[in-house]
Amino acid sequence: MSVTYPAGFTASGVTAGFKPSGLPDLGVLVGAPGTVAAGLFTTNRVSAAPVRLSRARLATGASRAVLVNSGQANAATGAAGDADALRSTAVASAALGLEADELFPCSTGVIGEPLHLDLFEAAVPTLVASLGRDGGDAFAHSIMTTDTVDKQAYADAPDEGFRVGGCAKGVGMIAPDLATMLAFVTVDAVVSARDLHRMAQEQLGARFNSLTVDDCTSTNDTVLLFASGVAGGAPVAPASTAWVHLSEAVGQVGESLVRQLAADAEGANHVVIVEITGAEADRDARVIAKAVANSPLVKTAVFGGDPNPGRVLQAVGASGVAVDPDRLDVWFGDVQLATGGVIAPEYFTDGGLIDAARAHMHARDVRIRVGVGDGHGKSRALGCDLSYDYVRINGEYTT
Amino acid sequence: MSVTYPAGFTASGVTAGFKPSGLPDLGVLVGAPGTVAAGLFTTNRVSAAPVRLSRARLATGASRAVLVNSGQANAATGAAGDADALRSTAVASAALGLEADELFPCSTGVIGEPLHLDLFEAAVPTLVASLGRDGGDAFAHSIMTTDTVDKQAYADAPDEGFRVGGCAKGVGMIAPDLATMLAFVTVDAVVSARDLHRMAQEQLGARFNSLTVDDCTSTNDTVLLFASGVAGGAPVAPASTAWVHLSEAVGQVGESLVRQLAADAEGANHVVIVEITGAEADRDARVIAKAVANSPLVKTAVFGGDPNPGRVLQAVGASGVAVDPDRLDVWFGDVQLATGGVIAPEYFTDGGLIDAARAHMHARDVRIRVGVGDGHGKSRALGCDLSYDYVRINGEYTT
Numbered sequence: 024m025s026v027t028y029p030a031g032f033t034a035s036g037v038t039a040g041f042k043p044s045g046l047p048d049l050g051v052l053v054g055a056p057g058t059v060a061a062g063l064f065t066t067n068r069v070s071a072a073p074v075r076l077s078r079a080r081l082a083t084g085a086s087r088a089v090l091v092n093s094g095q096a097n098a099a100t101g102a103a104g105d106a107d108a109l110r111s112t113a114v115a116s117a118a119l120g121l122e123a124d125e126l127f128p129c130s131t132g133v134i135g136e137p138l139h140l141d142l143f144e145a146a147v148p149t150l151v152a153s154l155g156r157d158g159g160d161a162f163a164h165s166i167m168t169t170d171t172v173d174k175q176a177y178a179d180a181p182d183e184g185f186r187v188g189g190c191a192k193g194v195g196m197i198a199p200d201l202a203t204m205l206a207f208v209t210v211d212a213v214v215s216a217r218d219l220h221r222m223a224q225e226q227l228g229a230r231f232n233s234l235t236v237d238d239c240t241s242t243n244d245t246v247l248l249f250a251s252g253v254a255g256g257a258p259v260a261p262a263s264t265a266w267v268h269l270s271e272a273v274g275q276v277g278e279s280l281v282r283q284l285a286a287d288a289e290g291a292n293h294v295v296i297v298e299i300t301g302a303e304a305d306r307d308a309r310v311i312a313k314a315v316a317n318s319p320l321v322k323t324a325v326f327g328g329d330p331n332p333g334r335v336l337q338a339v340g341a342s343g344v345a346v347d348p349d350r351l352d353v354w355f356g357d358v359q360l361a362t363g364g365v366i367a368p369e370y371f372t373d374g375g376l377i378d379a380a381r382a383h384m385h386a387r388d389v390r391i392r393v394g395v396g397d398g399h400g401k402s403r404a405l406g407c408d409l410s411y412d413y414v415r416i417n418g419e420y421t422t
Numbered sequence: 423m424s425v426t427y428p429a430g431f432t433a434s435g436v437t438a439g440f441k442p443s444g445l446p447d448l449g450v451l452v453g454a455p456g457t458v459a460a461g462l463f464t465t466n467r468v469s470a471a472p473v474r475l476s477r478a479r480l481a482t483g484a485s486r487a488v489l490v491n492s493g494q495a496n497a498a499t500g501a502a503g504d505a506d507a508l509r510s511t512a513v514a515s516a517a518l519g520l521e522a523d524e525l526f527p528c529s530t531g532v533i534g535e536p537l538h539l540d541l542f543e544a545a546v547p548t549l550v551a552s553l554g555r556d557g558g559d560a561f562a563h564s565i566m567t568t569d570t571v572d573k574q575a576y577a578d579a580p581d582e583g584f585r586v587g588g589c590a591k592g593v594g595m596i597a598p599d600l601a602t603m604l605a606f607v608t609v610d611a612v613v614s615a616r617d618l619h620r621m622a623q624e625q626l627g628a629r630f631n632s633l634t635v636d637d638c639t640s641t642n643d644t645v646l647l648f649a650s651g652v653a654g655g656a657p658v659a660p661a662s663t664a665w666v667h668l669s670e671a672v673g674q675v676g677e678s679l680v681r682q683l684a685a686d687a688e689g690a691n692h693v694v695i696v697e698i699t700g701a702e703a704d705r706d707a708r709v710i711a712k713a714v715a716n717s718p719l720v721k722t723a724v725f726g727g728d729p730n731p732g733r734v735l736q737a738v739g740a741s742g743v744a745v746d747p748d749r750l751d752v753w754f755g756d757v758q759l760a761t762g763g764v765i766a767p768e769y770f771t772d773g774g775l776i777d778a779a780r781a782h783m784h785a786r787d788v789r790i791r792v793g794v795g796d797g798h799g800k801s802r803a804l805g806c807d808l809s810y811d812y813v814r815i816n817g818e819y820t821t
Contacts (some may be wrong), residue, residue: 371534
């Protein structure tokens with residue numbers, strides 16, 4: 024039930040007909056009155072109409088529910104797209120008994136194709152009638168596009184009795200142009216809007232930003248964190264023990280969703296975990312980690328089962344960060360294959376070191392670790408391999 | 423004959439045995455005494471030993487010849503690699519009757535694997551004995567790695583009687599880790615080292631930098647421009663008519679080589695020419711052009727024959743340049759499929775506009791044009807599609 028695991032949330036998901044497949048494609052998640060929200064949105068300058076509207080509504084602080092359609096992204100649709108986003112939330116919020124500005128719109132699907140408002144309006148009564156405490160699963164399914172599995176997670180902060188839930192969809196900018204990573208996380212604790220925003224940035228921002236499938240920031244990426252307050256008690260504020268525990272639980276849910284997204288990335292056979300240590304600053308480490316995780320040569324090497332230190336060194340060197348090439352150490356799993364910028368001769372042989380590294384490449388999670396110096400900066404990126412299926416999914420749907 | 427088309431250059435190419443294939447893998451190009459050189463090198467912080475040595479020798483201004491081996495890149499080889507690069511040029515320059523610092527070393531091949539100096543020393547006598555005015559073709563073949571065809575070009579500046587030649591190899595950071603784009607361009611005019619450097623930057627730098635196969639700047643990329651001066655006459659200096667004509671001829675050779683490199687990129691079926699206009703500055707346009715040409719979603723769309731304006735808008739918006747999303751126009755060939763950031767409804771239909779755009783996608787050269795505003799900044803990037811073969815070449819060689 025994921026997003027409805029915490030008290031104070033109901034959800035539902037139905038088939039409106041946006042997707043040719045006939046699978047569920049319209050969902051709603053509603054928090055109890057008093058629910059507050061925090062949001063993180065795509066940094067793409069070409070943002071979809073629902074992203075623009077959600078961003079504006081977040082600024083009012085009033086929103087406690089989210090309406091999601093999958094099938095059409097309502098991106099690159101101009102002023103008509105803005106009007107459609109407004110109209111869809113007006114219809115749904117009226118049926119839900121909410122003020123219009125209490126509802127965030129999210130869309131995912133084909134870029135450029137307009138929303139089908141007729142289908143939308145016809146489905147809203149069923150959507151509202153299906154709302155329930157057990158609707159988290161239906162909601163999680165209704166937001167899927169090319170996802171092969173739904174992504175749900177939950178966690179507890181047992182000392183305080185808080186619950187945290189979440190679901191997500193994506194990832195990859197996704198064929199056939201089914202744009203978007205969407206994630207929704209719910210808690211039942213009392214948290215002010217301002218503190219909730221901080222928690223979203225600390226516990227969800229870095230985690231979701233560490234994820235890269237093809238380095239294609241979509242037009243519709245959205246992460247929303249809701250706090251219903253139904254668990255009661257004093258507001259959970261930074262520096263308190265309750266804050267730490269709630270943060271941990273939110274972080275756990277975020278971590279689980281990010282892993283599920285990487286594992287279900289288009290055509291992926293492996294989750295690639297790139298860890299950078301010893302950088303001058305965390306920011307430098309982050310840039311390097313992303314460069315390695317995004318390198319098509321590293322990604323194809325992982326696909327091919329090749330623990331290839333040369334490609335990792337190439338990606339680190341080209342990252343734009345001023346690393347010292349003579350200080351670079353590279354590990355695949357626990358096997359060190361480059362030391363001080365020099366590739367181990369064993370890489371070119373069989374047996375021993377290289378066999379151990381090759382064995383690691385069969386793991387579902389492939390770990391690539393790079394030490395770049397003796398600084399304290401470190402970071403991590405989550406990616407995936409680049410396979411024939413990525414090319415097929417993104418290249419061949421028109422045939 | 424390409425690099426030996428201008429007067430004052432001899433070249434040769436032989437098989438030393440660096441490559442398992444037994445194909446030619448050692449080449450040398452020598453300019454007449456007095457030849458001056460200009461060079462452009464990889465910006466990767468992890469640069470190969472020969473790049474470091476060539477860069478140092480360029481600073482002395484004395485170099486007039488280049489020695490190239492294919493098979494081992496001599497990158498990520500540490501101090502031993504530096505010693506090997508020194509030793510290989512010492513042996514070759516002695517046999518050629520050159521001072522050691524008159525010879526640039528270039529290597530391309532497997533990263534991390536040491537040079538085979540024994541094979542090298544055994545092959546040098548044959549290499550030197552084969553030197554000739556007709557050796558350009560053999561030289562062009564000896565530098566190839568995963569190239570399926572050699573890349574050669576020549577041009578004339580007829581008013582002045584100058585000749586320009588060139589050859590190149592690559593491109594892609596190339597499997598199995600056969601790193602590198604190398605290009606060598608020769609002219610017979612008299613040009614000072616300083617002016618030649620300017621000509622290299624103006625006529626070759628931008629062109630070679632506009633090329634992107636997988637955005638993986640290799641450890642060994644090198645472009646060298648030599649002027650033998652054998653054609654005689656006054657030094658060709660900027661602002662003269664001769665300068666303009668010689669620049670044009672050098673630019674023609676560079677353009678031809680860049681096109682040949684893009685066309686032979688790993689697994690490529692199409693050259694993708696991305697043109698950006700209307701940016702605030704050329705620099706902004708360059709960043710956007712590269713972002714579109716590098717986008718795996720755009721590249722797979724080209725592979726699939728899909729004139730996909732949404733993916734282009736996504737890439738432009740995520741480029742980091744502050745574009746106005748409501749000012750973006752996108753063309754495939756001469757067919758406009760997005761206007762003011764809005765995708766043409768015809769994209770989702772059949773017939774007319776979309777059929778014309780789809781027909782363009784069958785061309786060997788696919789043109790994607792994006793207007794981003796009314797500024798004067800413009801730029802172009804050359805890329806290629808992303809195919810199964812790219813994944814196969816880079817992913818499957820270990821199996």
